[in-house]
Amino acid sequence: MDIFLIFTxxxxxxxLIGAVLSFYVEYTKLEALESYFSENKVVCDNKRFWGRNTHIDRFYRMLLINQLLAMPKTHIKRxxxxxxxxxAIPLxxxxxxxxxxxxxxxxxxxxxxxxxxxxW
Incomplete structure (x- = not known):
């Protein structure tokens, strides 16, 4: 087999693995993450706007929490x-x-x- 075909x-x-991993986190870990931010205005407003349980709503709620965790110093300063x-969030x-x-x-x-x- 050609190496390009293997890479493809x-x-x-x-x-596919990334999509499955994303779905798994959105549907099993999102509520646990949001429970740690129950008093946070930004997360509560985002949850109120994206409140339904469709995939796109869960995606955007997860995206905000991911941003808060990925760049904490920036969001703490803001x-x-x-x-x-x-x-408080476990590692x-x-x-x-x-x-x-x-x-x-x-x-x-x-x-x-x-x-x-x-x-090429």
Whole structure:
């Protein structure tokens, strides 16, 4: 088999794995994450706006929490979240929240490499 074909299969399999991982976190870990931000105005307003339980609503609610966890110093300076709220979240739950995004960045980089390689 050609190495490009193997890389192609891996890139598209990784896309499916990333989608499944994202769905899993959105449907099993989101409520636990939101419970730690029950007094936070930004998260409560976001949950009120995206309150239905459709996939897009859960995605955007998860996206906000992911931003708060990925760049905590920026959001603490802006007053969106406090250090105490972030410190209360267990490390394992933070990792579950951040893994789909980190995996997505790696997948996007590999997709860029694939597209350059395809044109070459």
């Amino acid at each position: 299969i891996l890139v598209f399999a990784a896309g 007053g969106d979240v406090t250090e105490a709220e972030l410190a 394992s739950l933070k990792r579950w929240a951040l893994w789909p995004t980190n995996f997505g960045f790696i997948w996007a980089a590999s997709l860029f490499i694939w597209s350059v390689w395809y044109r």
